[in-house]
Amino acid sequence: MKKSCKVSVSQLQIGNFVRLPVSWKDHPFLFSSFLIKQSAQIELIKNLGIQFVIVDLERSDTPPLTAAAINPLTQPASAEINQLKKDMDDYKAEQIEVQKKLRRDIHKTEQNFNRSIAMMRNLIAKLRSRPLNAVDDAKDLVNSIVDQLLTSDNLVLHLMSDAKQDEGIYYHSLNVSILAMLLAKEFGWNRSEIELIGLSALFHDVGKLKIPSQILKKTTAWTAPELNFIKQHSLLSVELLKLAENFPQEALRIITQHHEFLDGSGYPKGLSEQELDKVSQLLAVVNEYDSLCYPSNQSKPRMPYIALGYLYKHYKTKLNQEYVGQIVKMLGIYPPGSVVELSSGQYAMVMSVNLNKLLCPKIMVYDAMIPKDQAPIVDLEHEGISIVRCLPPSALPEKVHEYLNPRERVSYYFGNDSRK
Structure with a gap:
């Protein structure tokens, strides 16, 4: 047929x-x-x-x-046709303005994200030569983010651009910090706790700077000594951060424990649940999620929705299940960066999710008749279409893949839904 x-x-x-x-x-x-x-x-x-x-x-x-x-x-009747055309023209013009506004919102969020990445780049560069300044800069960055988080009750999580080559540590660290602070806010933690996990996350992987890049980027299996070296990176992070007298002692402990699991199978010390506080457990959840989305060169990256499912299914004894459930709930069924098929038969990519309306993300739709820099961004909350399923980017036809340009490195940053 x-x-x-x-x-x-x-x-x-x-x-x-x-x-x-x-x-x-x-x-x-x-x-x-x-x-x-x-x-x-x-x-x-x-x-x-x-x-x-x-x-x-x-x-x-x-x-x-x-x-x-x-x-x-x-x-x-012609009157019915004319009225319908007028209503549709008016609605389409209104939606075009909404799309322009959304593009401006995403652009503004991207500018904030890029500024934060630049600050990450600078503060990590300062860590060895001017550690006190580096920590002060990090505290300023965290404080400004927390100010925005705590003054908004209508947050939107936007998909950001790909990481530049060899800058994965900045993107990973900022991504983990942002998501960890968002989760901490969702749980009603106080400001000092949110700032603590944000600061810990910014620096949790700096010890990898002391590991030769030829080991980290190795595409074949690591030898046992190489793997043991890599598993020391949290201790190496603490060693670097001890150069700064103004770095909180409590954050050093959290950084040490960000790869520890509840069942004692983590590293570097094999600690178990009773030895790990809530901040360390939350950071471990977010770090594992982001690492599944953007792993080392030896593993294939998972799409966000697949990473969430994998985390939920395979880490039941390793990670705090309340925290895992909350990150799944917070990012939704269709996290930003997900490639989807619509009930209209079209392909789209999820660009933004309002944390209060997870089932109605804003999506960029493939339309061969529209230049991709003008691709329609549609709010599913207001349209009579729905998402049928998520797709791996490899399942897209080549021309659709080129148009939607799925991200290799999925990064998030937040803004406010200013239409509310």
């Missing part, structure tokens, strides 16, 4: 799922693919001056009319 067919616009009827062969800006519909729900929509399609459309038979509720069944006299 054919999945789709080219039909005359005169054969369309309610229940057909159509794809319009015209540019998005040249028709009043919000999408170029949709299910026809009223006869006035058919007349609008006819008024576009096209003779044929593509009907997706699998997504249609009914097949197109046969030539014998066409009734040229059956059509809605």
